[in-house]
Structure formats: C-alpha cells, structure tokens
Amino acid sequence: MSRLPVDTVRDVLWVYRQRLIDLQRDPRLICPVIFKNQGAAAGASLAHSHSQLIVTPIIPPAIQGELDRALQFHNRQGRCLVCVMLEQELQSKNRVVLETANFVLCCPFASRFPFESWIMPKRHASHYETISPELLPELARVLGLALRNLEWALDDPAFNFVFRSAPFGEQGLAYAHWHIEILPRITGIAGFELGTGTFINSVAPEDSANILRKSTQRK
Amino acid sequence: MSRLPVDTVRDVLWVYRQRLIDLQRDPRLICPVIFKNQGAAAGASLAHSHSQLIVTPIIPPAIQGELDRALQFHNRQGRCLVCVMLEQELQSKNRVVLETANFVLCCPFASRFPFESWIMPKRHASHYETISPELLPELARVLGLALRNLEWALDDPAFNFVFRSAPFGEQGLAYAHWHIEILPRITGIAGFELGTGTFINSVAPEDSANILRKSTQRK
Numbered sequence: 001m002s003r004l005p006v007d008t009v010r011d012v013l014w015v016y017r018q019r020l021i022d023l024q025r026d027p028r029l030i031c032p033v034i035f036k037n038q039g040a041a042a043g044a045s046l047a048h049s050h051s052q053l054i055v056t057p058i059i060p061p062a063i064q065g066e067l068d069r070a071l072q073f074h075n076r077q078g079r080c081l082v083c084v085m086l087e088q089e090l091q092s093k094n095r096v097v098l099e100t101a102n103f104v105l106c107c108p109f110a111s112r113f114p115f116e117s118w119i120m121p122k123r124h125a126s127h128y129e130t131i132s133p134e135l136l137p138e139l140a141r142v143l144g145l146a147l148r149n150l151e152w153a154l155d156d157p158a159f160n161f162v163f164r165s166a167p168f169g170e171q172g173l174a175y176a177h178w179h180i181e182i183l184p185r186i187t188g189i190a191g192f193e194l195g196t197g198t199f200i201n202s203v204a205p206e207d208s209a210n211i212l213r214k215s216t217q218r219k
Numbered sequence: 220m221s222r223l224p225v226d227t228v229r230d231v232l233w234v235y236r237q238r239l240i241d242l243q244r245d246p247r248l249i250c251p252v253i254f255k256n257q258g259a260a261a262g263a264s265l266a267h268s269h270s271q272l273i274v275t276p277i278i279p280p281a282i283q284g285e286l287d288r289a290l291q292f293h294n295r296q297g298r299c300l301v302c303v304m305l306e307q308e309l310q311s312k313n314r315v316v317l318e319t320a321n322f323v324l325c326c327p328f329a330s331r332f333p334f335e336s337w338i339m340p341k342r343h344a345s346h347y348e349t350i351s352p353e354l355l356p357e358l359a360r361v362l363g364l365a366l367r368n369l370e371w372a373l374d375d376p377a378f379n380f381v382f383r384s385a386p387f388g389e390q391g392l393a394y395a396h397w398h399i400e401i402l403p404r405i406t407g408i409a410g411f412e413l414g415t416g417t418f419i420n421s422v423a424p425e426d427s428a429n430i431l432r433k434s435t436q437r438k
Contacts, residue, residue, distance in 0.1 A: 035413075043407030164414075
C-alpha cells in the first residue's frame with residue numbers, strides 16, 4: 001500500500017467510507033473493523049496488497065472497553081480524550097511525526113509497539129464514514145507517508161493498521177474520536193502480553209517519533 | 220521443556236511455587252505472572268529452555284477483567300466458574316484430553332488459539348503457591364504430556380504457557396481457580412485480533428482435543 005499512487009490510496013479510503021455507509025443500513029451489523037495485515041508476522045495469509053472490512057454483530061470487548069473509558073473521561077472532564085491528547089501532543093511536539101491542515105500523525109504516549117503511529121483528524125468526529133470526501137486526498141497522503149516512514153526506518157516491516165471508528169447507531173458521539181492505529185510487528189506478542197494484556201515496549205515513543213520524523217523530512 | 224525428565228519438570232514447578240511464596244512477602248508486589256515463550260513466533264529471544272516469572276505492582280487489565288467476571292459469576296451462581304466448567308467438561312468429555320487423579324487437561328470451549336489446552340486442578344484453589352508439593356510430580360507429568368502432545372500433533376510448534384493464579388493478598392478466594400493456559404502459536408495475531416480483543420480460531424476445540432487425545436494414547 002505504501003507504494004500505491006496517492007490517488008489509489010484515496011480510492012481505497014473512499015471505498016472503506018462507502019462500504020460503511022452501505023453496511024450500516026443492515027440492522028444486524030453493529031461494529032465496523034477496518035484493518036490491514038501486511039507480512040506473515042502480522043498474520044497476513046495473502047501475498048497481494050489487500051485490506052479487510054468486517055462488521056461484527058456485537059461490540060467486541062476491546063472496543064467496548066475503550067468506549068467505556070472514553071465516556072468516563074468525557075463525563076469527568078467534559079471533553080473528548082483524543083481531542084485533549086491531540087492538544088497536548090501538538091503543544092509538546094515530542095511525539096508528533098507530521099501535522100497537516102486536518103490530520104496529525106504521532107507516536108502516542110504509552111504505545112504498545114515500537115514505532116506505533118496513529119493518524120488522528122484534528123476536527124472531532126466519532127464515525128470515519130462521516131469524513132468529507134474532500135479530505136480523502138490529504139488523508140491518503142498522510143497514510144502513504146506513515147507507511148513509507150516505517151518501510152524506510154524498519155526495512156519493510158510486517159505491520160497491521162486498524163481503524164477505530166464508533167459503532168453504527170447513534171451518530172456524532174461527543175466522547176469517541178475516530179483514528180487509524182498503525183502497528184509495526186517487529187517484536188513478538190509473547191506470554192507476558194497474552195497473559196496480562198499489558199505490552200512491554202522497548203522503544204520510547206519519543207525516539208520512534210524522532211526516527212520517523214527524519215524519514216518524513218527525507219521525502 | 221517437553222524433553223526434560225519428569226523429575227526436572229517437577230523441580231521447575233517447585234521453584235515457581237517457592238519463588239511466589241518468597242516474593243509475596245514484599246508488599247510492593249501484587250500480581251504474579253509465570254510464563255514461558257518457546258520459539259520465535261511466541262516471542263522467545265533466548266534459545267535455551269527457560270521460563271519467566273514477573274510479579275507486577277498492579278493487577279494488569281486482562282487479569283483484572285477475568286477476576287471481575289469470575290466474581291460476577293460467583294455472585295450470580297454461588298459457585299466458581301472454573302469448577303462449573305470442569306464439571307461440564309468431565310461430563311461431556313468432548314474437549315477433555317486427559318484426566319488424572321487431581322488434574323484435567325482440556326481444550327476449553329471458545330478457546331483463542333487452535334490446540335489451546337488448559338491444565339486445571341480438580342480441587343478448587345485460587346493461588347498456585349498453595350499447591351501441596353506431593354501433587355507436583357503428577358502436575359509435572361500432565362504438563363510434560365501436554366507439551367509432547369503439541370510437539371507430536373503440530374511438529375514442534377512455537378507456544379506460550381501462562382499460569383493464572385490470583386494476586387497476592389487475600390488467600391483462599393472462592394471465585395478464582397488457578398490453572399495453566401498452553402497457547403500454541405501456529406496462527407498469527409492479526410489486525411482483527413489486535414483491534415477487537417476477539418480471536419478468530421479456525422479449529423474447533425473438540426477437534427483439537429480429538430487429535431491431542433490420540434497423541435496421548437500413543438505414549
């Protein structure tokens with residue numbers, strides 16, 4: 001995907017959007033999961049470039065847990081957790097890889113994986129499918145760049161990306177903020193991680209961001 | 220570990236027990252995690268046979284979640300979830316690989332991984348470190364057999380095992396039941412699993428148990 005022309009990546013992002021708009025008309029479908037597995041270490045079983053879109057008839061536990069914590073934060077602080085995080089990241093700049101007019105690419109605080117990077121829209125929105133088509137070329141540029149950064153920094157690593165977007169149903173949630181999580185798979189998920197749900201990450205996100213920023217500047 | 224003499228495996232199990240008994244005297248230490256990573260796909264970074272014991276100063280989220288659900292079940296049903304599960308497994312026998320005087324080896328219902336196998340003590344106990352040393356040779360036989368089953372059935376796969384044992388502190392919890400989870404790593408953890416906390420398992424536990432039972436009978 002990193003090697004596709006930006007127009008093609010935009011088309012893929014457009015297809016994700018259109019599929020979600022269509023699928024939410026089926027009342028059995030609840031929770032959209034858009035993801036990509038690249039490389040055997042990331043669980044890919046097909047060699048050609050592809051991504052996957054599954055809508056589950058329940059809210060899976062990890063997503064429900066995140067929604068619960070986001071709602072708790074909103075109830076306590078009166079603001080969206082990701083909006084606050086974006087504000088802090090843009091202030092400190094330590095973990096920001098790239099800022100464009102509408103998106104921020106950064107290595108989040110307490111990330112699970114070395115070089116984990118998130119793409120977040122600056123303007124609050126809970127559902128990816130509500131994105132304006134006019135923003136898709138910009139998002140395609142940021143996503144393509146994020147993937148090329150990883151390729152350059154980590155020599156073409158296996159990776160997953162996962163879209164976080166609120167379940168179908170209630171629109172315009174004040175506490176949920178869609179984003180894309182890019183997860184390089186250069187370290188294994190071992191017994192400690194499987195047993196505890198806690199990830200040991202040997203690379204500080206500030207160091208990851210530094211290296212990825214250098215990659216961005218090369219282009 | 221599968222190739223160690225049963226007396227050596229018993230010694231390893233005894234060391235786990237003694238370490239927990241000693242470490243719980245340190246009030247900073249809360250939650251014991253005993254685990255083993257074998258093979259690169261399971262996150263092992265050392266070639267020689269080894270296992271690891273970490274005690275965390277918090278209760279990690281996945282363990283807290285399990286304890287919460289076990290407590291909820293106990294509050295509702297008045298019984299331990301694993302005790303009820305053992306009773307059902309021993310009645311149906313569909314997923315049981317081996318039953319000995321004090322332990323059951325089975326492929327649990329709705330397991331995350333193909334050929335996932337759990338070793339559970341029949342008698343309720345929340346903390347592994349309270350095991351009678353007299354039971355350790357029997358547990359060592361069952362653990363060695365479980366690992367040799369995997370070796371035979373899956374051609375020496377990468378695997379993790381993780382002990383589930385209640386946090387230090389309150390002894391004799393009625394709702395928590397220690398056990399060992401053996402997790403073969405023949406399939407990847409991909410974007411869907413990372414994004415949702417839900418695992419796609421293409422082998423029914425009844426089929427896994429059938430194959431592992433044949434391996435047991437060969438010996």
